[in-house]
Amino acid sequence: MKVAVFSAKEYDKSFLCQEASGTDVQFTFFDTTLNKKTVSLAEGYDAVNCFVNDTLDAEVLRQLKTYNVSHASLRCAGFNNVELHAAKKLGITVTRVPAYSPESVAEHTFALLLSLNRKIHKAYNRVKENNFTLQGLMGFNLHGKTVGVIGTGKIGKAVIRICQGFGCNVLCYDPYPCSTLQQQNVEYVELDTLFTHSDIISLHCPLTTETQHLINQESIAKMKDSAVLINTSRGGLVDTKAIIAALKTKKIGGLALDVYEMESELFFQDLSCEIIQDDVFQRLLTFPNVVITGHQGFFTQEALKEIAQTTLNNLINYPQGKLQPDNIVQL
Template identity: 30%
Template structure:
């Protein structure tokens, strides 16, 4: 049995080696390159591939992989929004993802950043760097005084709710699917509009499906409370970035936590030092004292990365052995 893995980073290698040690019967080979129509041939002779990338898995890429004889593909991440599903189906692909590798990694990041925005910590940091050690005028808001509105109550949303409750916040939630436990406890409001009207902090934990694209826009921001904090650690396209910038400029939006960004592909996780920065809007957001930008690092913990590697390899191994993988992706 042979499994070929794409885009393996240095920080993933120890976990890949750990899996190899535990599966001596499997030949594992890998590259640091992304899966593209050109690199697909590297997988020739393998029974399955383990992948992670933000670059699209286009029809052309999937075709090239199928031509190399591989149609069993295991993602090391959650999101499947960058796969050409129609093509995958047509070619008879079997795909798995890792839907739960560490909800805490992402939820913790959202909570920490939301709290930092409320305390205006970045303003203090920027003043400190200039050796201005005065308090005023950047007085903080306590988490316990906020109504926190959680959009999406899947694994990540639920952990985020627990953390914010730990700080003493009043938590409300909206989801088209109601979790029975949360329902019993009365967390759900009836509509997104209601959540927008009531929440001081709004955090998104929903997937990038067409219905959710630009759910945060000029109209939804208009419905929100003055001084709202918006948190997006989910997917860039959920937020109309220009609308949030207008909200920040008018003072309606108190702060913005942005770990995912509409224009992030090809920009995040690259070193731009000494080079021309490619996105003026992003540069402006990074420089704002009430905006906390991180380059899609909410997931990036040892706990999460280990699970992403191990669970993806487990899934792929099951598929190539003709067994039912733990977390198959439904193709359309």
């Protein structure tokens, strides 16, 4: 089986090749993203393997079909970059990695929150310059604060466990409440109630037409003054221009992002010698109460191993008709 791997980094090559050892799966790695300009690279392959910023729209999928590619494998959980109606019409099966060490993203969520709150990024730079003053570094106790968790899938549940360990009160919103959490006395509330009562809001839901810009001018207006927002899910959940306006008026007290709605032009690349053309992103970087990382929440040894294992299993099981139902992306 010949598989074209797009958006491939050295760590992808290492983990995927290690898992594929001794199988008939042969990977060819391309560091470029998959899009209409690069789809021709997939000619002659049995399947493609893609990541979060690859584009599998109708045009790309149609071209893949002409190359007899019938399997689009994702090495991620989200699938907002796939035009599923087109895939179904063309008979292209889309698979994903539904869970890969949810603790990795949950722990990164709290790493961002703690860094933002206790100004770790600022303190680190001060101490390197022999500046040991504390002015401007004051944070607040997480113990006793109310954390609103939007989305209670595997990652959301892991975040809730950490919140409880810190002594936080937890409010949850999910259109499909988890009975196990309910039995543990975790409180589900309406979205407006969560916005109104949460000191900290953490996003852990998929990006769909319903959740696009879930955080917008209207929802921000419902939040507590100086509320803190954390997003380690998908960039499109947040209307960036609306959040910038809220930061300027101090309605939002702090913002931590591991994702960004226009990240495909920025993340996973070394642009340190380039002029960034995204003025909205550059404006975000000017705020002292904003911490941004480049979509690294998944980036642990355990998560990468799980991603590689599940990806390989999907590729091997697809021709045999033995795919796990949760691993198939369906409408």
